[in-house]
Amino acid sequence: MKQNKSLLILAILTVALLAVYFLPLVIFAKHILILTLFYAFLGTGWNLMCGYAGRLSLGHAAFAAVGAYTSIFLFKEFNLTPWLGMFVGGGLAVLVMLLIAYPSFRFGLKGPYFTLASIAVAEIVHNLLIYGRDFTGGSLGLSLPYVPTSLAMFQFDGKELYYLVILAFWLLAVFLTIKMERTRYYLEAIREDEDAAAALGISVNKNLIAAACISAFLVAVGGTFYGQYFRYIDPYSIAGFSLSLNMALVVVIGGSGTIFGPTIGAFVLIPLTEILRMSLGSQYPGLHLFLYGILLVVCIIYLPKGIASLPGIIRARNDKKARQLDQGSEGVL
Amino acid sequence: MEMLLQIIASGLLLGGIYALLSVGLNLIFGVIKIVNLAHGDFLMMGMYATFFLFTLKDINPYVSVLIIFPAFVLVGVLIFRFIIKPLLGKAETEVNTIIATAGLGFVLQNLALMLWKSDFRAIETNLTGKSYEFAGIMLSAGRTWAFVICIAIALILYYILMKTKVGTHIRAVSQDTDAATLMGINVNRIYTLTFAAGIALVGAAGAIITPTFYVYPTVGLYFNTMAFIIVVLGGLGSFTGALIGGLLIGLVESFAGVMASSELAQVFSLLIFLFILFVKPEGIMGKGARV
Numbered sequence: 294m295k296q297n298k299s300l301l302i303l304a305i306l307t308v309a310l311l312a313v314y315f316l317p318l319v320i321f322a323k324h325i326l327i328l329t330l331f332y333a334f335l336g337t338g339w340n341l342m343c344g345y346a347g348r349l350s351l352g353h354a355a356f357a358a359v360g361a362y363t364s365i366f367l368f369k370e371f372n373l374t375p376w377l378g379m380f381v382g383g384g385l386a387v388l389v390m391l392l393i394a395y396p397s398f399r400f401g402l403k404g405p406y407f408t409l410a411s412i413a414v415a416e417i418v419h420n421l422l423i424y425g426r427d428f429t430g431g432s433l434g435l436s437l438p439y440v441p442t443s444l445a446m447f448q449f450d451g452k453e454l455y456y457l458v459i460l461a462f463w464l465l466a467v468f469l470t471i472k473m474e475r476t477r478y479y480l481e482a483i484r485e486d487e488d489a490a491a492a493l494g495i496s497v498n499k500n501l502i503a504a505a506c507i508s509a510f511l512v513a514v515g516g517t518f519y520g521q522y523f524r525y526i527d528p529y530s531i532a533g534f535s536l537s538l539n540m541a542l543v544v545v546i547g548g549s550g551t552i553f554g555p556t557i558g559a560f561v562l563i564p565l566t567e568i569l570r571m572s573l574g575s576q577y578p579g580l581h582l583f584l585y586g587i588l589l590v591v592c593i594i595y596l597p598k599g600i601a602s603l604p605g606i607i608r609a610r611n612d613k614k615a616r617q618l619d620q621g622s623e624g625v626l
Numbered sequence: 627m628e629m630l631l632q633i634i635a636s637g638l639l640l641g642g643i644y645a646l647l648s649v650g651l652n653l654i655f656g657v658i659k660i661v662n663l664a665h666g667d668f669l670m671m672g673m674y675a676t677f678f679l680f681t682l683k684d685i686n687p688y689v690s691v692l693i694i695f696p697a698f699v700l701v702g703v704l705i706f707r708f709i710i711k712p713l714l715g716k717a718e719t720e721v722n723t724i725i726a727t728a729g730l731g732f733v734l735q736n737l738a739l740m741l742w743k744s745d746f747r748a749i750e751t752n753l754t755g756k757s758y759e760f761a762g763i764m765l766s767a768g769r770t771w772a773f774v775i776c777i778a779i780a781l782i783l784y785y786i787l788m789k790t791k792v793g794t795h796i797r798a799v800s801q802d803t804d805a806a807t808l809m810g811i812n813v814n815r816i817y818t819l820t821f822a823a824g825i826a827l828v829g830a831a832g833a834i835i836t837p838t839f840y841v842y843p844t845v846g847l848y849f850n851t852m853a854f855i856i857v858v859l860g861g862l863g864s865f866t867g868a869l870i871g872g873l874l875i876g877l878v879e880s881f882a883g884v885m886a887s888s889e890l891a892q893v894f895s896l897l898i899f900l901f902i903l904f905v906k907p908e909g910i911m912g913k914g915a916r917v
Contacts (some may be wrong), residue, residue, distance in 0.1 A: 336702065347721075349720070349721050349724060351724070393900075396904045397904070400903075400904045400905070400907070402903060402904070402907065404662045404720050405655070405659075405660075405720065405724070406858070406903060406907055408661065408724060409661070409858060409899075410853055410900060410903050411905070412851065412854070413851075413855070413896045413900050414900070415902075416851055416896055417893050417896045417897070418890065420889040420890070420892050420893045420896075421889070421893060423889045424887060424889040424890055424893070534847065538728055541725070542725065545721060545722070545725050548723070553659050577740055578739055578740065578743075578744075579735075579736035579737070579738075579739030579740040579843075580736070580740055582732050582735070582736040583732070583733055583736035583737055583740060585729075585731030585732060586731070586733035586736065587729070587731045587733055588729075589725065589726070589728070589729030589732070590709055590726050590729040590730060590733070593713065593722050593725050593726045594709065594712045594713065594726070595723050597713070597716060597718045598718065602706065609670075
């Protein structure tokens with residue numbers, strides 16, 4: 294997609310989402326919108342490394358956890374505003390990522406091996422969070438000390454301001470993705486054929502590590518947002534496998550390695566799960582995730598490249614039809 | 627000294643169980659080259675099946691293997707035909723099979739939650755609470771039997787893979803699909819067979835561990851990571867490797883569990899796992915050629 298066209302789409306989407314802010318929505322709808330944008334943001338961060346470079350990580354919750362725990366810890370102990378704590382958390386997440394990314398790419402970990410390593414890293418973080426009871430509250434987690442609405446302390450009483458914050462985060466992440474045009478092409482080249490890319494003079498490890506670090510930073514920032522919005526974090530919710538998996542699912546279902554794929558995926562999956570949970574969750578526990586799982590499997594089988602590939606598929610089908618018609622008329626003549 | 631022997635003995639028994647869990651995963655991973663993230667959830671299904679066969683029909687868990695194995699073969703064939711096969715042979719196969727099996731895991735976990743609630747369940751057989759004493763070391767009866775059965779299953783499998791025609795076909799497909807096809811091997815049939823066998827083996831493993839572990843809908847998640855660690859540690863598709871990997875992890879957990887805490891025990895196993903991934907991704911026993 295051309296850069297200008299992507300920027301135009303982004304501008305239109307942002308205006309539309311801003312307009313939604315002024316609609317008189319019920320609280321539940323606002324909550325769904327915030328969650329959707331939250332996952333769209335995380336997915337966009339995840340996509341940078343995992344989508345474009347084709348390294349499937351199922352352990353990105355580790356970075357969200359590092360972000361959330363750091364900012365809440367700094368706020369609790371030193372009264373540091375989460376706006377700054379967010380950057381400290383992001384920096385720490387980048388450090389953790391470097392620790393893993395460097396050896397992974399150095400030793401050429403690919404395919405399922407990379408995925409397994411990422412799961413292992415998240416499990417390590419998860420276990421360390423439970424183990425470090427004195428700092429992290431162990432299995433009980435940490436809750437955020439309450440402060441009345443304060444922009445400086447990143448805490449708001451209503452949902453509206455959280456919506457604006459996550460909208461801005463999402464906008465910046467997508468904008469960044471669009472602007473990283475050159476890196477994106479490099480990563481795609483690396484994904485398709487690493488040796489060929491290297492032969493063309495693309496620095497494989499440098500690009501992969503850069504993408505991995507930005508990806509970790511964004512997801513850590515998402516973690517801080519999660520902590521501020523829910524005001525409570527524990528190892529199971531923020532460092533658990535399901536958060537990692539959800540991040541990946543949003544992207545793969547939407548269209549991995551595309552600019553708007555993660556956003557599309559989030560807007561399809563998150564409202565669907567939340568509404569299913571609301572309507573079925575209390576009567577039949579498990580039914581909503583059961584249906585969700587079936588939907589995932591069906592989606593993957595019939596749309597292996599995600600929803601973002603639909604227009605292409607339809608176009609190809611129309612072209613084929615047109616060509617068949619052409620050939621048909623030639624035959625008559 | 628006795629303490630040390632005790633730790634080693636319980637570590638080895640635990641390792642045997644871990645090895646048993648990973649045999650099916652190893653087979654699927656090694657031959658079809660796909661990651662089955664729902665592996666642990668099939669274990670959970672096997673455990674529930676055993677639980678209900680025991681409580682409702684009074685069938686001994688070890689005997690119920692004879693019912694569960696064929697039933698899970700059928701399940702495996704169906705899942706391969708309708709979920710895995712459509713995904714094979716494409717550019718996105720690797721990612722999409724992982725996501726699809728994760729979705730399958732969701733389905734199984736929540737099916738269990740819907741049908742049987744999230745309660746922890748356990749069965750009481752004539753082995754419950756019993757242990758054998760051997761030279762001053764106490765061995766849990768349930769785990770000892772699980773260990774013995776695990777070794778037996780590994781030997782049978784080893785025999786099938788190395789000495790029978792089907793086994794030769796499976797090894798050929800695992801080494802080079804194209805060459806195997808050219809030699810007239812029906813790759814699709816071998817894939818179906820391998821997948822079904824992998825699922826049936828983990829179902830059987832579920833039956834064998836039910837006397838010593840609780841059953842609940844997400845029990846698979848715990849064992850899933852463990853099984854993957856062992857498979858990679860020992861070497862893809864290497865059975866001796868899986869056995870050694872299982873025993874090693876069992877020992878590590880047993881020692882770290884006594885000296886530190888259970889969380890740190892897991893961290894140690896995971897760090898060993900990462901280390902092996904980085905320096906010797908083909909596994910301890912891997913030597914280029916596999917199986």
